[in-house]
Amino acid sequence: MSIDHRTADHAAESAPPGDLPASTVRPRRPDAAGTALPDRIERARLRARIAALERSLAEHERRHRAVVEGYERLLEECRESQHEERTHSGSNQGVLSRLAARLRIR
Secondary structure: OOHHHHHHHHHHHHOOHHHOOOOOOOOOOEOOOOOEHHHHHHHHHHHHHHHHHHHHHHHHHHHHHHHHHHHHHHHHHHHHHHHHHHHHHHHHHHHHHHHHHHHHHO
16 A cells, blocks of 8 residues: 555545545446436425425415505595595585575575
8 A cells, every 4th residue: 555545545534524535535426317316316406496486486476466456456445435525525515505505695
């Protein structure tokens, strides 16, 4: 055993798992599709995360649209109510004005 080989073995034994020298890290072996298993697993996890985020975004947009539509309905109801009040109070004032005018004439 050469000194270089023993040094690499000692470094691999004493180093924390995340700090292994490049010579001791096993290369990923591609499968029949040409992709290593860890890569396929990571891609599957990323696809699942993307799908979850897309579902969450769609739900958020649906709720947002429902809130906007609710406010638009409420605003329209307020406008209609104000218009009816003006129309109703205007006709009452017209009747009162005519009644007061008749009473003054007499």
